Amino acid sequence: MFVNPWAYLVSTLIVLPVGFIWYNPKVFGTIWMREAGVNADAAKSANMFKIFGLTILFSAMATMMLQGIVVHQFGALSMIGGMPFADTAKPSYAAFMADYGATFRTFKHGMLHGAMTGLFLALPIIGTNSLFENKSWKYIWINVGYFIICFTLQGGVLSAWEN
Structure with missing residues (x-):
C-alpha cells in the first residue's frame, strides 16, 4: 500500500x-580530501567494490x-500494528486512510522532510564525530551538505512515487 519497490530502489541509488558530483574535484572533492586528510594515491588503491557495495547497503x-x-x-499504519493488520483494523482506520491516504504525498513535501532530516539528524551525528576527530567546519559542512542533498532528493522520491 505505501511501499513502492521502484521508489526504494531509485531512492537508494540516488x-x-x-x-560523484558532490565529491568531484571540481566541486568539493579537492577540499574534502584536504580536510579529511585523504591522499589521492591511496584513494586509488582502495577496495571500490567494498566501498560502493556498503554505500548502497547503508543507503538502503x-x-x-x-x-x-x-x-x-x-x-497511522504503526498505530494498528503495521501492514499485516491493515485488513483487520477497525473501520476508523479505513475511514482515516480514505480521507487522508494521499495527503502530503508530493515531491515537494518529501523534499522538505528529507532536508529537515539531513539538517537535524545528519548534522548532529557527523558534527559530533567530526568535532571529536578534530575535523574542520569545512569537512563537517561538506559531508552534511551531501546528506542534506541526498535526503532531500530521496524524501521527494519516496513521498511522491506512491505506486
Whole structure:
C-alpha cells in the first residue's frame, strides 16, 4: 500500500550520482580530501567494490527509515500494528486512510522532510564525530551538505512515487 519497490530502489541509488558530483574535484572533492586528510594515491588503491557495495547497503538502510519520516501515513499504519493488520483494523482506520491516504504525498513535501532530516539528524551525528576527530567546519559542512542533498532528493522520491 505505501511501499513502492521502484521508489526504494531509485531512492537508494540516488546517493551514487550525487556523490560523484558532490565529491568531484571540481566541486568539493579537492577540499574534502584536504580536510579529511585523504591522499589521492591511496584513494586509488582502495577496495571500490567494498566501498560502493556498503554505500548502497547503508543507503538502503537510510531509505527504509526515511520512508517512515516523509510519508505521514506510516504513523497511522504503526498505530494498528503495521501492514499485516491493515485488513483487520477497525473501520476508523479505513475511514482515516480514505480521507487522508494521499495527503502530503508530493515531491515537494518529501523534499522538505528529507532536508529537515539531513539538517537535524545528519548534522548532529557527523558534527559530533567530526568535532571529536578534530575535523574542520569545512569537512563537517561538506559531508552534511551531501546528506542534506541526498535526503532531500530521496524524501521527494519516496513521498511522491506512491505506486
